Each structure stands twice: as C-alpha cells, then as structure tokens.
Amino acid sequence: MATYSNAxxxxxxxxxxxxxxxxxxxxxxxxxxxAKRRSLTQTIASAAVVAxxxxxxxxxxxxxxxxxxxxxEMNEKISDLDxxxxxxxxxxxxxxxxxxxIASSEQIDAYAAKHGLQKMENGQIHYFSVEGGDHVEKAPxxxxxxxxxxxxxx
Amino acid sequence: MSRKNEKDxxxxxxxxxxxxxxxxxxxxxxxxxxLLILRLGFLQIVQxxxxxxxxxxxxxxxxxxAAHRGTIYDCNGKVLAESMEVWTVIMTPYxxxxxxxxxxxxxxIADEVSKILDVDRDxxxxxxxxxxxxxxxxxxxxxxxxxEELISWAEKNKLSNSGIFRVVTDYKRxxxxxxxxxxxxxxxGTDYYGLYGLEAEYNDVLAGVAxxxxxxxxxxxxxxxxxxxYEKTVDAEDGHSLVLTIDQNIQHFAxxxxxxxxxxxxxxxxxxxxxxxVHTGAILAMAVKGDFDLNDPWTVTDPNALEAMKLLxxxxxxxxxxxxRQAQWSNKAVSEFYxxxxxxxxxTSCMAIEEGVADMNTSFYCPGYIxxxxxxxxxxxxxxxxxxxPDIISNxxxxxxxxxxxxxxxxxxxxxxxxFGFTEPTGIDMLSEGHSTTSLYHGIDMTDLDVAxxxxxxxxxxxxxxxxxxxxxxxxxGYLMQPYVVAQELxxxxxxxxxxxxxxxxxxxxxxxxxxxxxxxxxxVNGGGSKNVYVAGYRVAGKxxxxxxxxxxxxxxxxxxxxxxxxxxxxxxxxxxxxxxTDTAQSDNRWGSHTAGPVCQSILADTLPYLGVEPLYTEExxxxxxxVTPSVTDKEVSTATxxxxxxxxxxxIIGNGKTVVRQIPEAGSSIPKDxxxxxxxxxxxxxxxxxxxxxxxxxxxQANAAADAANLNLEISGVGLDSGxxxxxxxxxxxxxxxxxxxxxxxxxxxxxxxx
Numbered sequence: 001m002a003t004y005s006n007a008x009x010x011x012x013x014x015x016x017x018x019x020x021x022x023x024x025x026x027x028x029x030x031x032x033x034x035a036k037r038r039s040l041t042q043t044i045a046s047a048a049v050v051a052x053x054x055x056x057x058x059x060x061x062x063x064x065x066x067x068x069x070x071x072x073e074m075n076e077k078i079s080d081l082d083x084x085x086x087x088x089x090x091x092x093x094x095x096x097x098x099x100x101x102i103a104s105s106e107q108i109d110a111y112a113a114k115h116g117l118q119k120m121e122n123g124q125i126h127y128f129s130v131e132g133g134d135h136v137e138k139a140p141x142x143x144x145x146x147x148x149x150x151x152x153x154x
Numbered sequence: 155m156s157r158k159n160e161k162d163x164x165x166x167x168x169x170x171x172x173x174x175x176x177x178x179x180x181x182x183x184x185x186x187x188x189l190l191i192l193r194l195g196f197l198q199i200v201q202x203x204x205x206x207x208x209x210x211x212x213x214x215x216x217x218x219x220a221a222h223r224g225t226i227y228d229c230n231g232k233v234l235a236e237s238m239e240v241w242t243v244i245m246t247p248y249x250x251x252x253x254x255x256x257x258x259x260x261x262x263i264a265d266e267v268s269k270i271l272d273v274d275r276d277x278x279x280x281x282x283x284x285x286x287x288x289x290x291x292x293x294x295x296x297x298x299x300x301x302e303e304l305i306s307w308a309e310k311n312k313l314s315n316s317g318i319f320r321v322v323t324d325y326k327r328x329x330x331x332x333x334x335x336x337x338x339x340x341x342x343g344t345d346y347y348g349l350y351g352l353e354a355e356y357n358d359v360l361a362g363v364a365x366x367x368x369x370x371x372x373x374x375x376x377x378x379x380x381x382x383x384y385e386k387t388v389d390a391e392d393g394h395s396l397v398l399t400i401d402q403n404i405q406h407f408a409x410x411x412x413x414x415x416x417x418x419x420x421x422x423x424x425x426x427x428x429x430x431x432v433h434t435g436a437i438l439a440m441a442v443k444g445d446f447d448l449n450d451p452w453t454v455t456d457p458n459a460l461e462a463m464k465l466l467x468x469x470x471x472x473x474x475x476x477x478x479r480q481a482q483w484s485n486k487a488v489s490e491f492y493x494x495x496x497x498x499x500x501x502t503s504c505m506a507i508e509e510g511v512a513d514m515n516t517s518f519y520c521p522g523y524i525x526x527x528x529x530x531x532x533x534x535x536x537x538x539x540x541x542x543x544p545d546i547i548s549n550x551x552x553x554x555x556x557x558x559x560x561x562x563x564x565x566x567x568x569x570x571x572x573x574f575g576f577t578e579p580t581g582i583d584m585l586s587e588g589h590s591t592t593s594l595y596h597g598i599d600m601t602d603l604d605v606a607x608x609x610x611x612x613x614x615x616x617x618x619x620x621x622x623x624x625x626x627x628x629x630x631x632g633y634l635m636q637p638y639v640v641a642q643e644l645x646x647x648x649x650x651x652x653x654x655x656x657x658x659x660x661x662x663x664x665x666x667x668x669x670x671x672x673x674x675x676x677x678x679v680n681g682g683g684s685k686n687v688y689v690a691g692y693r694v695a696g697k698x699x700x701x702x703x704x705x706x707x708x709x710x711x712x713x714x715x716x717x718x719x720x721x722x723x724x725x726x727x728x729x730x731x732x733x734x735x736t737d738t739a740q741s742d743n744r745w746g747s748h749t750a751g752p753v754c755q756s757i758l759a760d761t762l763p764y765l766g767v768e769p770l771y772t773e774e775x776x777x778x779x780x781x782v783t784p785s786v787t788d789k790e791v792s793t794a795t796x797x798x799x800x801x802x803x804x805x806x807i808i809g810n811g812k813t814v815v816r817q818i819p820e821a822g823s824s825i826p827k828d829x830x831x832x833x834x835x836x837x838x839x840x841x842x843x844x845x846x847x848x849x850x851x852x853x854x855x856q857a858n859a860a861a862d863a864a865n866l867n868l869e870i871s872g873v874g875l876d877s878g879x880x881x882x883x884x885x886x887x888x889x890x891x892x893x894x895x896x897x898x899x900x901x902x903x904x905x906x907x908x909x910x
Contacts, residue, residue, distance in 0.1 A: 086323070087298055090239035093328065094297055097236070100330035105406040113886065118869075118898060121824045122691055122759070123779035127768045 220325050221362030222646070223346060224393035226339060226353075228402040229438075229641060233330055235339055235353070235448070240326040241301050243271060243293040249317040251285035262311065263318075270303050271296065295326045327353075329448035335405050337442040337485040338398075338639065340585070341451045350451075350483050352639065355585045356396060359643060365390030392646035399436035399641045404429055404761050408441035408732075411756040414884060415736060416443050419749045422458070422714075423737035426487045427753060428622040429761060430731045432722060434656040435626065435635030437582075438730065438761075442486045454478040488587045491615035492735055495701030495746065496550045497720040498611030500628055503547060503671045505570040506558040508663045514670065516543050524553035526606040531556060544674045548682025550698065552610050559609025564600025567608065573662040574624040575634055576616050582637045583654075588617050611699060622733040625720045628672065629695075629728035631665035633658050676725035686751030686904045687721050689759045690778070690871070691769025695728070696721030696754065698747035703738065714738045717746035721754045729767060732757050752872075752883050752904050759871075780869060783831060785821030786814050794833055804830040806865065808842065808895065811835030818896030819867065825898060829867045832896025848889040849882040849901055857882055857901060865895035872903030879905045 101107075112119075168176070197205065226235035250256050250263070264279035271278075271293040281290045301321055308314045327342045340351020348357035366388045408427040416425050424444030430437055446455050454460055459478035466474050484490060506512045522537035523530050533552040538545070546554030559567060571577065579587045600608070607613040619637060627634045636657035643652035675695035678684040687696045699718040718735040722728045734750040734757075741749070763769070771779065784801050786794035791807065794814045798805045803825065809815075816834040819825050834840055847860045854870065861868045872880055880903035887899050 086239055091298055093236055093238035096233070097238075097328050097330040100233070101332065104331060104334075105403065106410070109410070118819075118823050118900070121780050121869075122763050122769055123771070123776075124782065124824060125763060 219365035219367055219388075219390045220323075220346070221364050221390040222392040223325065223327065223342075223362065224360040224395040224644075226360075227395065227397045228400050228405075229398060230401065230403075231397075232402045234335065234398070234400075234402070235327060235329050237325045238297075238328050240295045240297055240324050241321040242291060242324050243296055243301075243304065244320050244322060245281060245290045245292050246318055246320070247282050247284045247287050247290055250282055253316065259313070259318075266307060267292075267304065270300060270307060272300075295324065296321075331402065332449060333445050333447045334402065334409065335400055335440065336445040336448050336451075337483070337487070338400065338440050338584070339448060340483075341448050351485065351585060352396065352398075355583060356640065360393045360396065362393030362646075363391040394646070394651065395644040395648075396640050397642040397644065398639055399431075399438065400440065400639065401438050403764060404757075405439040405441060407757050407760040407764075408439040409443060411753045412441050412443045412734065414756075415734075415749055415753045418884060419717075419736060419739040419741040419744070421736045421739045421749065424486055425734065425736040425750075425753075426618045427732065427734045427757060428487055428618055429757060430622050430626055430637065430733075432626045432629040432728045432731055433635075435623070435637045436641065436656070437637055437639050439757075440485075440487050440639070444482065444486075446482045451483065452479065455482060485584065485586070486737075487618045488582060488584050489617070491588060491617055492716040492718070492737065493613075493615055493701035493703075494611040494621055495699030495716065495718060496611055497621065497697050497699035497718050497733075497746075499547065499550065499555050499609075500671060500675065500697050500720065501570065501574055501624060502555050502558055502562075502609045503543075503674065504628060504663045504667055505562055505567060507670055508570070508667045509562060509566055511561040512543055512558055514543050514674075517541070518543075518546050518551065518554040518557055520546075520549075520551045520553045522553075524556050524606075526556060526560060527601065527603045529603055531606060544677055547674045547697070548678040548684070550683055555609050556606040559605040560602050562605065562609075564602075564605050567605050568600060570662065571608070573634070573660065574627060575659070576614075576620055576624065580617075580619050580623050580637050582619055583640055587619070612701060618733060618735050621718075621720060621735075622731055625722060625731045625733060627662050628668050629722035629731055630668075632661050632663040632668050634660050634662050672722075672725050672728070679721075679725075684719075684747065684751070686747050686872075687719060687755040687758065688872075689723070689755060689762070690775045691771045692723050692758065692762055692767070693725035694721055694723040694755075694758060695725040696751075698745065698751055700744070700746040713744070715744050715746075717744055717749035719746050719750035719754045721758060723758050723762060724767060729765060730758075730761060732761075748883075748904060752902060755872075756902070778827070780824040780826050781829075783817070783819045783821055783823050783825045783829075785817075786831070786833065787817050787821065789814055791833065791835060798831050802827060804828065806830050806832045806896065807835060808832060809835035809839035816840055818894045819898050823898070824869065825867060826869050829898070830865075830896060832865065832894070842895060843892040844895050844897075846885070846887040846889060846891045846893055846897075846899060849885045849899070850889075852882045854880065854903065861899065866893070867896060867898040869898050869900045870903060871900070881905075 223237040225233055225237070228234055245263075250259055253259055260279060260282040263282055264275050268275040268278045273293055278292060281287075281292060284290060304319065304321075305314070308316075308319060313319075325346060327346070329336075329339065329341070336351075338351055340353035340355075341349060342353050343349045346361070348354035348360065353360065408429055412425050412427045415421065421444075424442060426443075427439065427441040428437065429439040444456060446453065454463075454475065456478055459474070459481070463471055463474050463478070518541045520533055520535070520538035520541060522535065523532045525531075531552060535549065535551070538549050538551050538554075541549065541551060541554060543554075545551070581587075604613070623635065623637050626637075636659055638654050641654055642650050645651050672695045675684070675697055676693050679688050679694045679696050684696045684698055686698070687694050697720055699716075699720070701716045701718075703714040703716065716735060716737055717739055718733070720731070720733045722731045732754045734753040736746075736749040736753075739749040743749075781801065781803070783803075784797050786797050789797070790813055791811075794817075795805050795807075812835065814833045814835060815837060818832045818834075819829075825831065844864045844866065846866065847864055849857050849860060852860060857868060857870075872883065882901050883904040884902045885899055887893060887897070893899075
C-alpha cells in the first residue's frame with residue numbers, strides 16, 4: 001500500500017556515487033532584450049494611450065468650460081439685448097402715442113382752420129365706376145433692343 | 155524559529171491592554187457617529203420638509219412677471235388703448251447713510267432728483283432720512299427718457315455704483331387719442347385691472363396670466379452673483395387684443411359736432427350720439443360728451459361740478475368729487491335713461507301701418523288738442539287742421555298719433571313695444587347696460603290714456619342704445635339686430651381667435667311697412683318739420699323729439715327737456731342710423747330739432763361720403779353747389795380778372811401792382827358760386843386782415859350783408875334758406891378772428907320752427 005509522507009527523498013542515496021553534472025543555464029540575452037523591448041514598447045504604448053485619453057478628456061473638459069463660458073456670455077448678451085428691445089418697444093409705443101396726439105383729427109382740423117384751409121366739399125368729389133376690375137396696361141415699346149431680338153429668336 | 159525572531163514578532167503585536175483600549179475607543183467613536191447619524195436622519199427625514207421650506211423661502215426670491223395686457227384697436231387697426239413698459243424708481247436710504255457726505259447727498263437728491271422725477275421735494279427729502287430703510291418707492295410709472303435722465307444724473311454725481319437707486323419694470327396703460335370714446339373704452343386702475351367700459355367688461359380677455367421668476371437671493375435680499383445664478387421662469391401669458399367696430403374717424407365726427415352743440419346750447423347734463431350699421435348692428439360711433447381724458451380719468455372735467463366743489467370742504471367735498479367722477483365715467487348711451495318724445499312716433503307709425511289701422515291716405519284732424527278718457531292732451535301746435543298720414547309725421551302732430559295709438563289698443567301697442575326691444579336690455583357687450591324700471595309693463599292692462607301718452611313717446615324711459623337699435627329695425631326692413639362693439643378677439647401673435655357675427659333677434663314689422671314709414675320720414679326732412687337734418691345729395695329720413703323732464707319723476711325743473719333726433723340714411727337704401735340726445739339744453743331754443751338735429755345732419759354729411767356713399771344731387775342742389783377757385787397767382791391783373799369772370803365769379807383788387815402776388819381763396823379751394831376772389835397785387839397789402847363778424851342768429855340776407863361789409867365769402871349749408879326762416883346756427887371761424895379778406899366762412903343754417 002502506498003503511503004504518503006512529506007519526508008524528502010535523499011536522492012544521493014540512490015546515486016552510484018556519481019554527482020550530476022551541473023548544467024549552467026545561459027541567459028538568453030536576445031530573448032531578454034526582446035522582452036525588454038516589448039516591455040518598453042508596451043509601456044510607451046500604454047503611456048501614449050493614457051496620454052491620448054487624458055488629452056481627449058482634458059480637451060473635452062476645456063471645450064465644455066469654454067462653451068459654458070461662451071454660453072454664459074451669450075446669455076448675458078441676450079439678456080442685454082432683450083432689455084434693450086423692451087426699452088425700444090416701450091419707446092415705440094410712447095412715441096407712437098405722442099405722434100397720434102399731435103396728428104389727431106382735432107389737431108389737423110385746428111391747424112387747417114388756422115391756415116385758412118378748407119375741407120373739400122362733397123360736390124367736389126367725383127365718383128366713377130370702373131368695370132371689369134383692376135387691370136394693367138403695358139405701354140407699347142417704341143424701339144426694340146438687341147435683347148428683345150435675342151428673346152424673339154427663342 | 156529562533157527566540158530572537160519570536161521576540162521581534164511579539165514586540166509588534168498589540169497587547170491585551172491595547173486591544174481593550176482600542177475596543178473602548180472604537181465603541182465611543184461608534185456611539186458618537188451613531189448619534190450623529192440618528193440626528194441627521196431626524197433632521198432630514200422627520201423635519202426635512204420644515205427645514206427645506208425655510209431654506210427655499212430664504213434662498214429663493216419668487217416674483218411675479220406681469221403679463222402684457224392686450225391692445226384695443228378700432229375697426230381700421232388704429233390703436234385706441236395700449237400697454238407700455240414704464241419703471242418704478244426705488245431708493246435705498248440705508249446706502250445713503252453709509253456715505254461720508256450723507257447729508258449733502260440727501261439735500262442734492264431732494265433738490266435735483268425731485269425735479270427730474272417731478273415729485274415733491276420735501277417728501278423726497280423725508281424719505282432719504284429713513285436710514286434703516288432699504289426700500290422706498292419714490293416714483294412710479296416713469297417713462298424711459300426720465301429713467302435715462304436719472305441714470306445720467308447718478309453718473310454725473312458719481313452715485314451710479316452706490317446702490318442708492320434702482321428701477322423696477324412695470325406696465326402703464328396709454329390711450330393715444332385721449333378722450334376719444336372714453337366712455338366706451340374705459341380705463342384701468344393702479345393694479346392694472348379694468349375699472350370701466352370695455353377695459354372692465356373684457357378684463358379677463360385683456361389681462362392675460364401673470365408669470366413667475368424664481369431666482370436665488372443673497373443674505374440681504376439681492377440677486378446672487380452671476381456665477382451662482384439660479385433662475386427658473388414660468389412665462390407670462392399675454393392678454394388677447396380686441397378689434398372694435400368703432401371707426402376712429404366716425405367717432406371723431408360724432409364727438410366734434412356733439413361737443414359743438416353742447417357748447418352752443420349750454421347743455422347741462424351731457425349729450426349722446428350713436429352711429430350704427432343698420433344691417434349688422436355694429437356700433438360705428440358712440441359719443442358721450444361731458445367725458446374725460448382716459449390718460450387722466452381721475453380729473454373731473456365738468457365745469458359746473460368743479461365750481462360747486464369750490465364751495466365745499468372735508469367729507470362733503472370728497473363725496474361731491476366721487477359723485478362727479480362717477481357721473482363723467484358713466485356711459486350715458488347705455489346706462490342712462492331718457493324719454494324719447496316724438497321720435498317714438500316712428501314706431502307708432504310702423505305699428506299702425508302693420509296692423510292696418512291707417513295708411514297713407516288716412517285723414518286726421520287736429521284742433522290743437524285731443525280728449526282721451528276725459529283728459530285733454532294738447533298738441534305742441536295751436537291746431538294743424540286736416541292732415542293725411544305723411545302730414546302728421548311731418549308736423550309731429552300729437553292728436554294724430556294719439557288717434558293711431560288709441561286705434562291700436564293697449565294689447566297690440568304693447569306687443570310691438572316689446573317687439574322693438576324697449577322692455578329688455580339690448581344685450582350689447584358693454585358694462586352696466588341699463589334696464590329701465592319705468593318702461594311699460596302693464597301690457598293688456600293699458601288704458602286708452604296710457605296708450606295715448608305712450609304713443610307720443612311720453613311717460614316711459616328707454617336708453618339711447620335701445621332707441622338706436624329699434625330705429626335700425628325700421629331702417630333695415632323690420633329686423634331687430636343685436637348691437638355690438640367688439641368685432642374680433644386676437645391672440646398675442648395677432649391671430650383671430652374669435653369673431654362676432656351679426657345676430658338677428660327677430661323681425662318686428664314687415665319690410666313693406668318700413669319702406670312706407672321711411673318714405674314719409676324722408677319727405678319730412680325734405681320739406682317738412684325735420685328739415686334740420688337735410689344733407690345735399692342724400693335722402694335722409696328722420697324725426698325730432700322733445701320730452702319734458704317732469705319735476706316728480708326725473709328731478710327736472712320747469713322747461714327742462716330732453717332734445718333728440720333719430721335719423722337714417724340714405725332713406726331708400728339705408729346704411730347707417732344716427733341718434734343724438736341732448737339732456738337739458740339751456741339755450742333759448744331747446745327743441746330737439748335745434749339742439750340735436752344739426753348734430754345728426756353734420757355727422758351724416760361727413761360720414762356718408764367717408765363710407766363711400768355716392769351723393770345724387772337734384773338739379774336744384776347742383777345749381778347751389780360751390781365751384782373751384784381758378785389759379786390766377788403770378789398772372790397779370792387783366793388776365794386774372796378775365797379768368798375769374800369766365801368762371802362766373804367776382805373779383806376784388808387790393809394794391810397797385812400789375813401782377814397778382816396772392817389770391818384768396820387759394821387756387822383749387824371751394825368758393826360759392828357768385829363768390830368774390832380777392833387779388834393782392836403788391837406785398838404791402840398782404841398783411842391786411844379783417845375781423846370775422848358774429849353771424850349767429852342772422853338770416854341769410856343779414857349774413858350776406860355782414861360778409862360783404864367784412865370783405866368775406868360765405869359758404870352756406872342747412873335748410874329753410876329759401877323761406878327766409880333759417881338763421882345761422884354755427885360758423886367755422888370764431889367771432890372776431892382776424893383773417894385775410896376773401897376768406898370763405900362756412901355757415902350752417904337751421905330753422906327755428908319749434909317742431910317737437
């Protein structure tokens with residue numbers, strides 16, 4: 001029956017007095033260089049990726065900040081212009097109101113009377129009927145230009 | 155393992171004591187945190203709502219954003235009422251107190267800012283001394299030029315950044331036409347709420363819905379810095395606008411001539427003129443004179459009321475002021491009552507013809523009175539004798555119409571009385587339409603005496619709008635229309651959201667009946683008792699009315715009357731109705747034909763051509779039309795005089811020159827046929843003037859003589875000119891005005907014959 005123990009075998013007991021040849025493992029410099037190079041490349045690549053990602057994130061953040069600043073500036077500008085528009089609209093109403101007051105029918109009547117003007121008599125208005133509605137009559141051309149000839153060709 | 159290693163290992167392990175201390179310490183920390191977490195939980199969960207409400211109210215400022223009130227336009231899109239942005243000026247006296255030279259600044263503000271803002275200097279100074287106050291309103295409804303001036307003043311005096319002044323936006327209602335249609339449009343109060351007229355009636359439509367702005371505020375109640383700005387806005391919903399049926403031009407005509415009559419006849423209790431489209435019921439003009447400026451409604455304009463208030467003081471004066479204001483704001487056309495008098499005979503005529511009680515050939519006899527149920531009712535005339543139906547209209551004969559009324563009987567009379575709308579409000583879309591409690595309501599209980607007095611328009615009261623609406627029914631073929639003032643409602647973008655369509659309430663009498671009555675009324679204008687509304691070129695139908703104000707019922711004194719006139723034109727194809735009422739004229743002639751007739755005549759003379767109704771002149775009218783003054787300026791005198799003579803005109807030469815340097819009347823202006831053109835031939839003579847005489851009350855021949863003497867031309871209109879009865883009612887130039895010789899003075903003649 002197999003038994004299990006953790007006693008190590010003394011292999012020298014089994015050897016015939018011969019000592020094993022100690023083989024030295026030579027370092028594979030090429031592989032090592034290769035590994036190193038790969039490792040370096042990987043490191044550089046990783047760094048580059050990180051740098052790129054970092055740059056992108058930074059750019060995005062900067063862009064967000066800049067656009068936020070622009071937005072704020074534009075909102076302020078809009079607010080200013082809104083305010084100006086409001087004032088101008090108010091001034092428009094006020095001035096129109098003043099104009100209406102100055103140019104009211106009473107003022108016009110009074111001004112006309114002061115300058116000896118008279119309203120037109122009803123008998124001075126002549127009415128005439130136009131049959132067939134509006135129409136346009138084009139005056140005939142007396143001279144044809146070069147362009148007219150060209151047009152006629154086509 | 156070696157003992158040394160074992161010892162080293164033992165030296166870094168915690169001892170039992172240390173472990174115990176650690177456990178105690180952890181326990182204490184745990185308990186403390188536990189308590190904190192419990193407290194946090196209590197504050198955030200149990201009392202969370204309480205504290206967040208407090209924080210919101212402290213950190214956020216919630217303010218209302220006023221909605222833009224809708225505009226009121228006339229039918230042609232002219233603005234009658236509009237809102238404009240104005241500013242309220244707020245002062246912070248606390249910030250003045252922080253300045254080194256605070257007192258000097260206070261004095262400067264009181265002296266100079268009071269002038270800019272047009273406020274009382276002492277009141278302003280007093281406000282600057284309230285050093286603990288952060289908010290003092292010093293001026294409201296300030297327009298932008300004044301705000302700009304204040305900003306410049308602050309910059310000039312290096313007070314711009316001191317935080318002493320700030321402005322807050324507000325709205326103000328402006329009425330560009332002043333007092334035009336004041337009783338119709340109405341006005342708003344300080345809280346921007348409609349108080350009278352259409353502003354009140356349509357307040358819900360015009361007002362809109364206020365918005366809100368929630369902003370973050372700092373510890374002293376100001377807005378947070380821009381970087382910490384928080385703002386949430388709920389937009390205001392602007393009010394809708396109204397387009398009226400009122401035409402600003404026709405309204406101007408009505409107000410001008412009504413005011414003229416009020417002044418010339420010393421009318422005590424205001425007057426009314428209504429112009430209405432007979433086919434649709436649209437009100438084209440509603441003039442009430444004895445009115446007010448919509449931009450300053452609180453100022454009383456009635457000179458009699460102002461005179462009376464001078465003698466009062468204290469509560470009595472305040473009450474009198476309130477009463478005077480109410481009186482001027484009241485829309486007499488829809489809210490106040492009057493007895494129609496003889497104008498009502500139009501409807502009695504319709505009733506009689508419709509029921510077959512009389513026709514055009516029916517005869518009547520007027521001995522100057524009529525007896526009904528033992529009571530004698532007199533005619534205004536001593537006795538018209540034998541008449542036919544058209545004559546009793548022309549003569550406004552009381553016995554004639556009483557005969558018709560009695561012939562109809564109470565039941566039939568009342569049926570048409572109701573049919574013409576005299577027992578109910580018209581339903582016009584205006585505030586406070588009156589409904590008389592003294593209208594007829596006894597119906598079949600009416601005795602012959604009741605019918606007799608009612609048939610001549612006495613013993614009951616109606617509103618002017620009821621009269622105008624009923625008269626429209628006579629003019630348009632018998633259809634009672636719904637009167638209205640608002641034609642359309644527009645949203646904030648100008649889109650039409652609502653249109654008022656004409657509504658026919660009912661047909662009262664047949665079209666044939668109305669045609670017969672219209673022709674009789676037109677005949678009365680052309681040569682009968684209604685000639686004061688005659689307009690050359692147009693057939694006008696009309697009836698005058700004069701009703702006594704009895705002492706007991708209407709509080710009137712002896713000889714106080716309502717004078718009225720109801721017209722429509724053109725008589726054969728009516729377009730418009732015009733009704734005028736004057737309440738208590740104090741002139742010598744108080745008859746409606748004199749106080750109200752010329753008003754209707756002038757309104758029709760201006761309105762019919764304005765509406766494009768073509769005049770059709772008779773041969774006689776054509777012969778009397780004015781002609782156009784030919785151009786003779788810069789021509790040699792001999793040439794000028796020939797031209798003038800060829801135009802059947804006369805000339806008068808002033809000066810010694812050989813060339814005409816100026817002519818009066820000017821070339822192209824109207825001059826009566828046979829008129830005189832004054833030719834100035836040197837510049838020295840240009841300055842000469844003549845005084846316009848007082849033509850009032852003169853007959854035609856007297857007026858001609860006075861005009862000749864003053865070297866003036868006359869342009870005349872009116873009636874009764876051939877009969878010699880007519881006298882001058884009005885003149886366009888003031889008495890004594892200095893004008894150039896040859897100037898054309900326009901005179902209106904009326905007959906003074908007392909037709910009721």
